[in-house]
Amino acid sequence: ETNFICKLSHRQNQKTNQGMEKKLNNNNIELSEYIVDPRTKTTYLKGKFLGKGGFAHVHEITDLTTNKIYAGKIVQKANLTKSHQTEKILREVEVHNLLEHKNIVRFYGCFEDEKHIYILLENCPRKSLAHVLKKRKVLTEQEVRYYIHQLVEGVEYIHNCGVIHRDLKLGNLLLSENMEVKIGDFGLASHIVKEGYRKRSVCGTPNYIAPEVLSMEGHGKEADIWAIGCIMYAMLVGHPPFETTTLNETYSRISNNSYCMPMNISESARTLIFRMLKSRPADRPDITEILQDEFFCSGFMPTTLPPSCCSSPPKFP
Ligand code: ADP
Numbered sequence: 001e002t003n004f005i006c007k008l009s010h011r012q013n014q015k016t017n018q019g020m021e022k023k024l025n026n027n028n029i030e031l032s033e034y035i036v037d038p039r040t041k042t043t044y045l046k047g048k049f050l051g052k053g054g055f056a057h058v059h060e061i062t063d064l065t066t067n068k069i070y071a072g073k074i075v076q077k078a079n080l081t082k083s084h085q086t087e088k089i090l091r092e093v094e095v096h097n098l099l100e101h102k103n104i105v106r107f108y109g110c111f112e113d114e115k116h117i118y119i120l121l122e123n124c125p126r127k128s129l130a131h132v133l134k135k136r137k138v139l140t141e142q143e144v145r146y147y148i149h150q151l152v153e154g155v156e157y158i159h160n161c162g163v164i165h166r167d168l169k170l171g172n173l174l175l176s177e178n179m180e181v182k183i184g185d186f187g188l189a190s191h192i193v194k195e196g197y198r199k200r201s202v203c204g205t206p207n208y209i210a211p212e213v214l215s216m217e218g219h220g221k222e223a224d225i226w227a228i229g230c231i232m233y234a235m236l237v238g239h240p241p242f243e244t245t246t247l248n249e250t251y252s253r254i255s256n257n258s259y260c261m262p263m264n265i266s267e268s269a270r271t272l273i274f275r276m277l278k279s280r281p282a283d284r285p286d287i288t289e290i291l292q293d294e295f296f297c298s299g300f301m302p303t304t305l306p307p308s309c310c311s312s313p314p315k316f317p
Contacts, residue, residue, distance in 0.1 A: 004077070004117050005110070008090055035061065035118060037111040044072070054187065055079055055089065060123060070108060073119035088187055093119060095163055096186040103154030105174060105184040124174035124182050126310060133170055135311045138238040141266055142316055143309060145301040147173070148232050150181035155228065156287040159221050165189050166219060168227035169207035170234065179305045190219070208240065211254050212281050222281030225290070229276025236265050241277065268298040
């Protein structure tokens with residue numbers, strides 16, 4: 001009953017695999033250099049450490065039969081002491097498994113051994129836009145056009161699938177080898193059952209929390225739009241719009257919609273940010289309207305960016 005994969009397939013109304021193999025090569029597990037999927041016997045080599053999240057350690061993992069490199073999210077079962085923690089990972093896998101788009105981190109599958117759950121994801125070797133912004137402080141408007149356009153295309157796809165991400169932030173926007181944006185971490189994502197239905201539960205605290213989420217009016221697709229507004233602002237200005245030294249002060253600024261807009265930002269960028277940071281969720285554009293916004297045709301939009309942009313500004317012709 002504690003078996004993660006069993007729970008997952010139960011929820012998907014599939015027949016559970018009664019004979020799920022439990023025999024493990026203990027030597028390999030203890031050394032943790034090699035990882036074996038006990039069901040398929042596929043062997044993976046655990047490589048470079050990529051990052052650490054709430055429950056997971058993320059490492060490069062190479063499938064030794066194909067030599068394909070994944071980002072493997074490794075969760076220690078011993079850390080999942082409360083049922084809502086397992087629930088969160090189940091939901092993450094369930095939601096992520098439905099999604100396939102060029103701007104979403106691709107989900108390749110998951111397996112478990114006695115001690116760990118492994119989630120195989122598309123490897124994004126250039127880290128996240130949080131890393132880029134930390135190095136660069138601010139980005140050029142051309143880059144922002146490039147990144148936000150890809151973010152919006154990814155979010156349009158998930159919204160059309162009936163999924164809200166609920167925790168869009170720079171750290172969840174990963175970069176592929178060739179600098180494409182890949183939205184990751186579906187740990188807080190939720191599947192909307194009906195159009196107009198609003199999730200009232202808040203499990204975990206989104207980074208760029210929208211006013212309607214703070215006031216417990218519920219969480220719809222508009223909260224993702226709010227977060228995109230915060231991300232775009234942070235890229236152009238160098239810090240998030242409602243950032244202060246205390247959480248209470250930040251929350252009060254969010255509720256009062258109190259933020260400053262520097263005038264060195266172009267008018268089309270300012271206008272789009274204003275539209276996304278409207279207090280009333282219904283006043284914000286939906287994701288498809290954003291794609292049609294003037295900002296995206298008001299100046300040069302690169303089709304690709306060189307990896308040097310991770311640490312220094314690009315020189316466009
Ligand atoms: P959690 O859901 O536990 O918070 P995250 O998904 O945020 O874990 O992952 C933690 C860190 O691991 C990220 O900040 C990032 O640096 C790294 N990471 C996650 N997914 C990938 C990936 N697909 N490719 C490369 N690095 C990743």
